[in-house]
Amino acid sequence: MNNRSDRLGRLVAALLGGSALIALASPAMAQSNITLLDTLVVGGGRSVDDDSKSIVARSTNGAGKLATSVLDTPASIAVITSKEMQRRGATTTEEMLQYTAGTTTDFYGTDDRNDFVKVRGFDVGVIRDGAAGGTGVREEMYAFERAEVLKGANSSAFGSSDPGGSINYVTKRPKSEKFGEVYVTGGTFNHAQVGFDFGDNLTEDDTLSYRLVGKFQQANKEYDYARDHERFILGGVTWRPTDATELTVIYDYLNRDGVPGSGGHPVGTDLPRNLFLGEPDFNYRNVSRHTLSVLFDHDFGTGLSFGANARYTNSTSDFGYAYIARTAPGGGTIAERDFFANEASKENFVVDGRLQYETSWEMVDSRTLVGAQYNTDTSSSRTVSGKAPNIDWSNPIYSGAPTTPLALSTRGVPDATNTNKVTALYVEQDLTFFDRVILSGGIRSDWMDLNQRNNVTGAVTSATPTEITKRAALTFKATEEISAYLSYAESAVPAGTGVEPERGNQWEVGVKYQPEAFPALFTASIFELTKDNMTKRNPATLLQETIGEVKVRGIELEARAEVLENLSITASYAYMMSEIVENGVLANKGNQLSFVPNHSASLWLDYAVPSVGSMGDLTVGVGARYAGGHYLNDANTQSAPASIEFDAALTYELQENTTLELNVKNIFDEKHVAYGGFGADFYNPGRSITATLRKSW
Structure with missing residues (x-):
């Protein structure tokens, strides 16, 4: 794990050198005909960029609920705009974040049940339109204008989360203009897809607008007996009775029909990716989710504004899985398998309301926000498992689905209903002195009512923790283009009714450069985060295991820039060192956390x-993603090698507003074990190719 290949050194040197060169040479490279994007201002003073026009964002709500310039935000934030998603052909959360510093993605290989993402060594929290309440299913990227990746703790603004960071998905909303696109996509593994995104005003005075988004996909995967079908539809209406008031109602429906994975491959083998060692009649994954969102903003015109979000989500999901559990003793080509299945349902309602007041005294500008949130979540889950027939991986003969009912699993609480209610109050304050020094802070109190019912025994366990989290930061704007910050933030998340909440904190110092001459953002940060009373779910047993205290220290460098009229760059590098400081019930003290590479880097160029x-x-795009070697378990007995993968994209304008797009992921079909050592190995995704014909207006 301590060997550093020459290619890592060359890649990092090129990345850092190139980024530094761009930063130093930017004034000379800026072209007079490059224009900065206008910032759109909507009801309540909330500002968002036009994300379809640039890969560089200038405003964000990711660090808190106060809309703030990225340059003035005292935290590391990576904003992936819809233009960047389209250019790179990113259709999943994992693909979207592959070029973001400090993130680890797709670490379960061909397991596609959920979005598997870590930020700064910890599971990422999910936020949608500024309100928490993820449903635990893979998100559809075509639903969003952007994704804001906040690095570090942020419970003082958004509630329960790990200290590593969160993703705020910003839903597509109606616009007060006519626009649209339709596309058709085909590709490897019988991939066929059509989509559309269009809208217009319903009234001549722009007071009522609509938007309709859809995606329909029929596809297979790189392994046999796999499918990746999807239906997605989103419709929204926005009402603007006055210039100061905006009400938006959005409904979206997501349906997926797929498989949870290929069943894995025996540990230590090097078999073809397409080899399927599960059961064609039993490997299934279905998801159905309905979401209704209401968003309201009103500006009273006296420095006072009000905003509120409400969202109701209802989802059901299930999966069945036959997978390799162990290699049969005695050698040979026989592997032992297990059956594993789950069915789950979830109902979530969250409402968040906030008042914001802005005023000034002499050389001091003040922004104060006071808000409240209520979140209720009811979920049921039933898990069963059992022994499956062995399989010969040299000549697989499938046995079919289980012929007798499977028994309740021995992992965790296999049949349970969880009912959680959280009420929160929060305050955020920004004070700007002489337009140069910004003091910002926040405090939040979450009152939690957690209940779990064992549906077999009828036993009920409950907990009523109260968590107070804080955030404080100092930002100094050296010029209108350069700022530096020092920040402290806390996090808290309930691990369950039977264990204490996990608590974390982070110190971070950073500098940002956002030139006025052309769209760009360069950031550098150093951080140390600590998580106490850490509880992790062992991926092999699915049982909660208390680790104790862990630390992650690191450095991140990131750049997004349109440096010339025809050249844009996305670049990142991260160094992270994790350590299990207190071992809890596991003898892992001094070890590193799993799935946290010490070095990672990426570079994407569009010309x-x-x-x-x-x-x-x-337009031609090329990219490279490097991940250093890392451990697959906290015992540090299994590891994955360092790897580098290359991607490419090509967009050709057939005629005005009509383009042909080609995207290739993992061009050279780089193959390595992304997860494994516990009975089976799972490879990283192989090469895939898609071609898209797109018409816009």
């Missing part, structure tokens, strides 16, 4: 070739 004669515009 546009202007049209000549009858030829249309051509």
